[in-house]
Amino acid sequence: MERIYYHSTNRDLAPHYTPPVTFKDALFRGLAPDEGLFMPKILPSLTKQELKEIKHKPYSDVAFLVLNKFLYHDIEENTLRYILEKIYDFKLPIEPIDNITYLIRLDQGPTASFKDFGAQFMAQMMAHLKTDSSDITVLVATSGDTGSAVGEAFRDLEGFKVYLLYPKNEVSKIQEHQLTSIGNNIQAIAIDGKFDDCQALVKLALSDNSLEFLHFTSANSINIGRVLPQIVYYVYAYINIARNSEPMVFSIPSGNFGNSLGCEIARRMGLPVKKIIIAVNENDEFPKFLNAGSYQKVSPSRNCLSNAMNVGNPSNLARYFDFYGGILTKEGTIHKQPNLENMKKKLFSVSVSDVETVDTIIKMNSKNNLLIEPHGAVGIYALQKYRENNRAEPAICIETAHPAKFPEVLEEVLHTKIDSPPSLLKYKSRSTKVTFLNNNYIEFKSYLLDNK
Numbered sequence: 001m002e003r004i005y006y007h008s009t010n011r012d013l014a015p016h017y018t019p020p021v022t023f024k025d026a027l028f029r030g031l032a033p034d035e036g037l038f039m040p041k042i043l044p045s046l047t048k049q050e051l052k053e054i055k056h057k058p059y060s061d062v063a064f065l066v067l068n069k070f071l072y073h074d075i076e077e078n079t080l081r082y083i084l085e086k087i088y089d090f091k092l093p094i095e096p097i098d099n100i101t102y103l104i105r106l107d108q109g110p111t112a113s114f115k116d117f118g119a120q121f122m123a124q125m126m127a128h129l130k131t132d133s134s135d136i137t138v139l140v141a142t143s144g145d146t147g148s149a150v151g152e153a154f155r156d157l158e159g160f161k162v163y164l165l166y167p168k169n170e171v172s173k174i175q176e177h178q179l180t181s182i183g184n185n186i187q188a189i190a191i192d193g194k195f196d197d198c199q200a201l202v203k204l205a206l207s208d209n210s211l212e213f214l215h216f217t218s219a220n221s222i223n224i225g226r227v228l229p230q231i232v233y234y235v236y237a238y239i240n241i242a243r244n245s246e247p248m249v250f251s252i253p254s255g256n257f258g259n260s261l262g263c264e265i266a267r268r269m270g271l272p273v274k275k276i277i278i279a280v281n282e283n284d285e286f287p288k289f290l291n292a293g294s295y296q297k298v299s300p301s302r303n304c305l306s307n308a309m310n311v312g313n314p315s316n317l318a319r320y321f322d323f324y325g326g327i328l329t330k331e332g333t334i335h336k337q338p339n340l341e342n343m344k345k346k347l348f349s350v351s352v353s354d355v356e357t358v359d360t361i362i363k364m365n366s367k368n369n370l371l372i373e374p375h376g377a378v379g380i381y382a383l384q385k386y387r388e389n390n391r392a393e394p395a396i397c398i399e400t401a402h403p404a405k406f407p408e409v410l411e412e413v414l415h416t417k418i419d420s421p422p423s424l425l426k427y428k429s430r431s432t433k434v435t436f437l438n439n440n441y442i443e444f445k446s447y448l449l450d451n452k
């Protein structure tokens with residue numbers, strides 16, 4: 001197996017050639033020195049034979065098959081197997097919506113959202129690959145679910161200190177309780193601003209040379225350590241749902257596009273994917289781009305019921321541009337157009353309103369006897385939109401969080417009480433702690449300095 005190195009999405013913009021780095025370097029740096037995102041230089045492939053052999057195997061076996069292809073030269077095989085068995089010990093329920101449409105629930109992890117898949121893996125990789133004896137400071141901007149998933153994944157891991165930044169008024173009550181109650185080496189910071197502001201503060205700190213001694217790393221969805229494990233559940237869903245080797249459509253509720261990027265990589269590795277539906281809420285910058293070829297971020301981002309997707313300038317879009325031959329900077333400036341025709345062949349994107357989201361939740365509950373939350377509903381509605389103009393191909397929708405994370409919305413529209421899974425009940429007994437800060441880098445910086 002050829003070793004996989006990682007280069008930056010900005011590599012052709014930089015005045016000097018920067019050599020590609022190993023997985024370990026990409027993992028701890030988070031962002032490339034030229035502020036681009038790390039991309040695998042080559043992708044390994046998944047053969048039909050491998051897909052056949054892995055059918056009906058436990059999730060951790062599928063994860064090993066996929067991730068060992070990336071990490072063969074970086075982590076001992078037995079160690080990787082051990083880690084995967086330890087962190088992926090929960091189920092991925094698959095439910096039929098109709099006879100050609102399925103829903104896979106990625107909400108059975110320790111914090112009840114799909115973010116657990118990436119966060120758990122990334123934390124374990126960092127803990128195993130860390131050689132430096134100094135403590136590492138992990139910075140996370142979160143629109144809700146990332147923070148708790150990352151916090152929980154690093155809780156009590158020696159040598160790591162984690163700061164979770166979230167927009168004060170834009171996370172649900174349960175999300176906030178989760179974020180502020182992890183405790184120990186995990187600190188929650190409520191910013192008087194939007195998610196994009198939190199993300200901007202993190203990016204400023206990461207590129208601030210005067211803070212180098214804090215040994216920062218970022219655990220946002222840009223971290224390659226979170227992207228790679230998100231390839232796995234598409235493979236798992238496919239082998240457990242496809243009958244022969246028919247191509248399938250995947251509909252993915254999307255915000256920063258890290259989740260759907262896993263599907264794009266799986267497709268490029270050889271998974272039979274017919275179309276990737278990037279389902280977004282009223283933050284419609286990407287469907288507009290696919291239509292018109294010009295990109296305008298939504299700023300400030302719009303507040304929608306699917307709050308983890310209130311993103312006006314998705315950070316992983318730069319990676320999509322790279323895959324399709326373009327260059328996009330983190331500010332949202334196009335330096336080179338991607339191949340738009342190709343993009344449209346493989347990707348479909350549609351913006352779903354809050355009204356359509358609520359209608360879908362109600363309809364799925366009454367007609368299909370399926371309990372879904374707002375993010376999952378965006379994905380299901382987007383698939384319906386896609387099918388209006390396309391043949392009804394077999395499809396898999398992704399439910400990204402547990403409905404009990406959104407009791408306010410669901411109880412209001414469905415008039416029933418939503419039971420919490422054990423993963424969420426554990427938070428009820430924990431006490432909370434949070435620091436409030438203005439949306440101001442100087443203030444954030446002095447907080448970090450005071451806390452070191």
Ligand SMILES: *Cc1c(COP(=O)(O)O)cnc(C)c1O
Pocket residue numbers: 113114115144145146221253254255256257258259260308309375400401
């Ligand atoms: C983060 C999140 C999303 C969006 O995923 P991206 O990888 O940012 O596109 C969707 N749904 C839920 C519940 C989330 O937490």
